Amino acid sequence: VQLLESGGGLVQPGGSLRLSCAASGFSFSTYAMSWVRQAPGRGLEWVSTISGSGGTTYYPDSVKGRFTISRDKSQNTLYLQINSLRAEDTAVYYCAKNPTSLWTQYNWFDPWGQGTLVTVSS
Amino acid sequence: EIVLTQSPATLSLSPGERATLSCRASQSVSSYLAWYQQKPGQAPRLLMYDASNRATGIPARFSGSGSGTDFTLTISSLEPEDFAVYYCQQRSTFGQGTKLEIK
Numbered sequence: 001v002q003l004l005e006s007g008g009g010l011v012q013p014g015g016s017l018r019l020s021c022a023a024s025g026f027s028f029s030t031y032a033m034s035w036v037r038q039a040p041g042r043g044l045e046w047v048s049t050i051s052g053s054g055g056t057t058y059y060p061d062s063v064k065g066r067f068t069i070s071r072d073k074s075q076n077t078l079y080l081q082i083n084s085l086r087a088e089d090t091a092v093y094y095c096a097k098n099p100t101s102l103w104t105q106y107n108w109f110d111p112w113g114q115g116t117l118v119t120v121s122s
Numbered sequence: 123e124i125v126l127t128q129s130p131a132t133l134s135l136s137p138g139e140r141a142t143l144s145c146r147a148s149q150s151v152s153s154y155l156a157w158y159q160q161k162p163g164q165a166p167r168l169l170m171y172d173a174s175n176r177a178t179g180i181p182a183r184f185s186g187s188g189s190g191t192d193f194t195l196t197i198s199s200l201e202p203e204d205f206a207v208y209y210c211q212q213r214s215t216f217g218q219g220t221k222l223e224i225k
Contacts (some may be wrong), residue, residue: 043209043216043218043219044158044166044209044211044219045216046152046214046215046216058214060214068196072151086123094165094166099171103156103157104187104213105151105152105212105213106154106172107154107158108168108171108211109158109166109168110154110166110167110168110171110177111167111168112166112167113165114164114165115165
């Protein structure tokens with residue numbers, strides 16, 4: 001199982017960015033997938049999950065309306081569209097695989113990609 | 123929303139010693155708790171899931187226990203590579219982390 005993120009970079013406040021996560025080594029459509037971020041020197045923060053089918057998405061209130069998670073089963077790729085970027089969005093963004101197709105209490109993140117750094121600054 | 127509180131914030135021990143890390147939930151989470159290890163510059167790695175199940179490839183010196191609101195991650199005899207930051211997690215919530223450092 002391998003996850004490889006890309007798409008990070010330096011963006012001005014108010015800008016947009018789309019992160020990608022290429023998945024391999026498992027049946028991509030069978031599992032929910034998530035994004036978790038980590039600001040410099042800080043802890044881990046969950047920012048979105050999408051069900052295995054792609055039909056259901058989940059976000060914390062802190063990013064709802066600005067972040068959009070999606071998946072392309074034909075490309076085995078997970079995406080995170082981030083709009084209206086703020087300085088506090090500066091972080092390493094990790095994609096991770098969930099253990100089932102749904103977002104439930106029975107949940108953990110394994111494995112994780114290596115992360116992609118998003119820096120929001122003028 | 124569930125809050126996870128980890129203690130201590132920092133734990134200073136020597137190789138060969140036993141480490142005990144705590145995670146307390148603000149309400150019962152049954153056994154739905156995971157633990158991760160993160161080393162500098164690396165992604166987190168799953169250690170335990172469902173409170174007491176070791177993830178694939180995790181050495182037997184790591185063990186997890188607890189249910190309800192109180193959970194423990196124990197490292198029976200510290201190896202040099204075990205010094206890292208450890209996080210607990212339940213669904214969408216992570217604890218703030220415990221830094222395990224060399225004394």
